[in-house]
Amino acid sequence: MKYPFLNSLDSNHPYAAEIEDAVLRVVRSGRYIGGEEVERFELTLASHAHTPYAVGVSNGLDALRLIFRSLVIMGRVAEGDEVIVPANTYIASILAIIDAGLKPVFAEPSLDTLNLDTTRLGEYITPRTRAILTVHLYGRPCFDESMKQFAEQNDLIIIEDNAQAIGAQAPVAGMSADTTTGGLGLAAAFSFYPTKNIGAMGDAGAVATHDRELADTVRALANYGSDRRYHNIYTGFNCRLDPIQAAILAVKLPHVDEESNYRDTLARTYINNIHNDAIILPSPPDRGTHVWHQFVVRVNAATTDLSVNKKSSRHHLRQYLDDNGVGTDVHYATPPHRQPALEPYSTLNLPITDTIADTVISLPITRTTIPDDALAIASIINGYRK
Ligand SMILES: *Cc1c(COP(=O)(O)O)cnc(C)c1O
Secondary structure, eight states, X not given: OOBOSOOHHHHTGGGHHHHHHHHHHXXXXXXXXXXXXXXXXXXXXXXXXXXXXXXXXXXXXXXXXXXXXXXXXXXXXXXXXXXXXXXXXXXXXXXXXXHTTOEEEEEOBOTTTSSBOTTSGGGGOOTTEEEEEEEOGXXXXXXXXXXXXXXXXXXXXXXXXXXXXTTOBOOOXXXXXXXXXXXXXXXXXXXXXXXXXXXXXXXXXXEEESOHHHHHHHHHHTBTTEEETTEXXXXXXXXXXXXXXXXXXXXXXXXXXXHHHHXXXXXXXXXXXXXXXXXXXXXXXXXXXXXOSSEEEEEOGGGSOTTSOHXXXXXXXXXXXXXXXXXXXXXXXXXXXXXXXXXGGTTOOOHHHXXXXXXXXXXXXXXXXXXXXXXXXXXXXXXOOO
């Protein structure tokens, strides 16, 4: 493939020497669980997210699970309470809500932002609604005045799934506090899965929060429910962050804004150079920033022959790109409510979510793509005829 979708090895290339030093330092330290590597990373992350607390954990799903389980333990939510969540998210967001005994309420996204439609939140409120799990999908922040107001008026907790948008700035006019994702609500989950904007070399995640009690509960739950050695206050888990991953992440985290700027250059190259009615481009937000975890275009079903369904027009475009050496992916072809595991939700009517799932295609947008590649890919796309 001339223009691969992703190459994790090459993406780490700029940091290779520093990462090797960091890993060797842990190997030679003899300290393989917790310790100063993890503590240092947690401090760096907290300062980056502008939260007083950060807890390194095993992965992004566990970060979300630990947040919701902690809210239950702390009595801030009760079993059966409802959490509004975008229906087009990655399934992990939903799994975490269900894992804590809470009920996901699938909300439709907006076709413009591909994020939760913050103007439609009122449609999903019931007497049992307690929280919103906002997901900054593809790197675009999903938090604004209308969500903030809605949460305040209805006394809802805002939790962020920040797996895809580390370092993005939310479009909140006149908000005096910092607007960086990860510090916008009560708590946020981060994933450092290798393909995320800041990726580890294995699984890793974190929770950032403004709430001391939540931070302490997450930390204890992630360590067998233990608040001090051999003293267990909860029936917990082992969800700790590996110090080797922490050391790797501490090398990469200070470069997060640089990485995002690089992605933004590629995104703008695509946006300024792709001109084809068969493709709907994402539009960058007019306020705040987008960190482009994925560059997601949609096939324009409206311009397609009606005898051809949406999925087959996507397949057709992907095949064309593949034939021309452009690697693509689909995030995500099957929305959570259509997965066999979530069969009880399969009767929900979510037409926008279904349309998105049927039409999205992700183009290459990582370190391994250079701006000239993005230009070449744009010109290949411009040559596409349905
Ligand atoms: C990656 C991801 C997760 C899960 O993170 P893992 O580290 O893979 O467990 C959760 N939510 C979203 C939106 C993600 O993209």
